[in-house]
Amino acid sequence: MNTTTSVFGAVHLGYIVIETNRFTDWRRFGTDALGMHHDALDTDLMRFRLDDQACRFLLRRGPAEDVVATGWHIDDHTTFERIEARIRAHGVPSTEGTAEEAALRGVERLLRFPGPKGITQEIYTSPVTSPDPLRMLASGWVTGDSGMGHIAITSTKPAHIRGYFDTVLDARLTDYIDETISGVKLRIRFLRVNERHHSVAIAAVRGLPIDPVRTRVQHLNIQAATLDDVARSYQRVCELGFDMALSVGQHTNDKELSYYARTPSGFEWEVGWNPLVIDETTWEPTTHQGISVWGHTPVGQKIVDKLDQFRLGARSLAHREETVPALSGTGIPDD
Numbered sequence: 555m556n557t558t559t560s561v562f563g564a565v566h567l568g569y570i571v572i573e574t575n576r577f578t579d580w581r582r583f584g585t586d587a588l589g590m591h592h593d594a595l596d597t598d599l600m601r602f603r604l605d606d607q608a609c610r611f612l613l614r615r616g617p618a619e620d621v622v623a624t625g626w627h628i629d630d631h632t633t634f635e636r637i638e639a640r641i642r643a644h645g646v647p648s649t650e651g652t653a654e655e656a657a658l659r660g661v662e663r664l665l666r667f668p669g670p671k672g673i674t675q676e677i678y679t680s681p682v683t684s685p686d687p688l689r690m691l692a693s694g695w696v697t698g699d700s701g702m703g704h705i706a707i708t709s710t711k712p713a714h715i716r717g718y719f720d721t722v723l724d725a726r727l728t729d730y731i732d733e734t735i736s737g738v739k740l741r742i743r744f745l746r747v748n749e750r751h752h753s754v755a756i757a758a759v760r761g762l763p764i765d766p767v768r769t770r771v772q773h774l775n776i777q778a779a780t781l782d783d784v785a786r787s788y789q790r791v792c793e794l795g796f797d798m799a800l801s802v803g804q805h806t807n808d809k810e811l812s813y814y815a816r817t818p819s820g821f822e823w824e825v826g827w828n829p830l831v832i833d834e835t836t837w838e839p840t841t842h843q844g845i846s847v848w849g850h851t852p853v854g855q856k857i858v859d860k861l862d863q864f865r866l867g868a869r870s871l872a873h874r875e876e877t878v879p880a881l882s883g884t885g886i887p888d889d
Contacts (some may be wrong), residue, residue, distance in 0.1 A: 555639040561628075562724040565747040566701035568627035568681065569609050569659055570774060571674075572819065573616035579818035580613055587791045587815070588776075588825060589691030589783065599658065604695035604776065608660030608684040610702055619819035621771045623666070623674040624705060625659060626723065626747075627681060634663070634679050640722060641667050644880045651676070660684070670715045671707055671770045672876045675722070692787065694779035700750035700831070703775040706824075708767040710875050712758040716743055717883025719754055723747050728832065729807050730841040738762075742845070744807065749831050751808035765875065773814060773822035777829065784811065784827045791815045803849020805829075806842040814850070 574580055577600065584602045585592045590611075591603040598615040601608070616622075628634040641648045651664030661678035669675035695702070709715050719725035725745040733740045739760040744752035757772060759765075778784045784802070791798060797816035804811045812826030 555635060557636055557640045557643055559636060560724045561633050561636060562726060563748050564629040564633045565723050566627040566629075566699065567624065567703060567705070567747075567753045568607070568661075568678065568701065569612060569625035570621055570705070571612045571614065571623035571625070571659075571676075573614055573618035573620060573622045574819050575615060575617060576619070576818040577613070577615065582794060583796055583815075583818055583823075584611070585690070587787065587794050587796055588823070589787050589790070590695075591688045591690040595658070601658075601660075603684065603688060603690075604702060605688075605697050606683040607697070608682045609658070610697075612659055620769045620821065621673060621705070621774070623676055624669070625661070625664075625676040625678055627701070628677050628679050631663075631679055634665070634677060637677055637722060638665055641665075641881070644721070646878065646880050651678075657682075668876075668878050670711075670718050670875075670877055670882075671709065673707075673770050691790070692778060692783045694783075696777040696779055700748060700777075701753055703777055703824075703826075704750070704753045704755060705774055706755035706757065706772045707770065708757045708765050708772050710758065710763040710765050711877050711882075712741070712743055712756045714877040714879070714882040715754075715756050716745060718878055718881050719745055719747070721881045721883050725754065727839050728752050728837070729839045731807055731845050732841060732843055733845050738766075746832060749834075751810075751829050751832055767821075769819070769821040771821050773824050775812070775824040775826055777810075778825055778827045781811070781827050784813070784825055787825055788813050798853040800850045801853055803846045803851070805850075806844055806847055809847075812850075 584590045593601045600613050602611040604610045648667040656664040660682040662680040664678045666676045728744040728746045731742040742757045745754040799816045799822045800814035802813045808829040810826040810829035814822045814824050
């Protein structure tokens with residue numbers, strides 16, 4: 555198997571696995587606030603759908619209150635086996651998912667292997683589609699060739715994480731954002747695996763090996779079909795009493811208009827609209843100053859929240875971040 559042939563463009567973010575004990579709050583958040591389709595499987599499992607794919611978010615009962623796995627849709631079996639061969643060539647263990655695990659995720663074939671920050675990475679082919687009509691408040695969500703959105707993480711080892719996704723999925727650097735928040739300088743890297751501006755964002759504090767976020771992910775993103783869907787879901791989030799992290803705004807780099815709500819598990823959830831699509835023939839990475847052209851102002855943030863972030867950052871100094879060194883590449887500086 556030739557492992558050097560690029561898999562770029564044949565990879566799409568397909569599903570997310572979340573572990574939580576707050577099922578009632580999550581159901582209200584996902585359906586009544588954001589407007590997704592909900593399927594209750596049993597008392598310990600539920601799923602959300604965005605489209606005809608049977609599962610986009612799998613929630614299982616457990617204490618983590620965090621994302622525990624990301625699933626990548628691979629276009630064909632040849633590409634799937636090429637990625638599998640890369641994992642094994644680097645000496646990293648991988649596990650075939652059981653038939654039950656694949657069915658829960660709405661896929662026919664599943665491979666699992668370690669990922670950065672303890673987030674298990676899963677690849678699959680042939681997603682199962684559901685014959686049941688969607689029951690949701692949103693008019694629709696954008697998935698397709700771009701995948702279903704993106705994940706954003708904070709890291710003390712951003713170059714290692716970039717190297718990981720380059721090694722495994724041939725991710726390409728789209729651009730950077732430099733931002734200063736409360737005197738803390740951040741650099742954010744944006745990686746793409748297809749035409750979507752980014753499927754993975756990696757934020758790091760410049761000059762300090764600290765991670766101010768408790769959860770493995772800082773936020774998840776899904777793309778609404780219409781601007782009206784964004785506005786209506788924003789209103790529902792507020793009316794139902796869920797915390798809003800950042801108000802509506804527009805990003806500097808991908809031009810997406812969005813807001814950030816805080817999930818029942820504590821990490822944030824971005825609902826966005828109309829990000830630009832990358833043209834591979836002309837795109838060149840650049841650096842943007844600030845995350846937003848306008849808006850995205852913090853909502854209801856108190857001094858205790860700031861202190862909590864500093865406390866988490868200090869605590870992170872005592873914990874080694876998981877980076878999967880065998881897959882993290884070499885020669886990429888922590889710029």
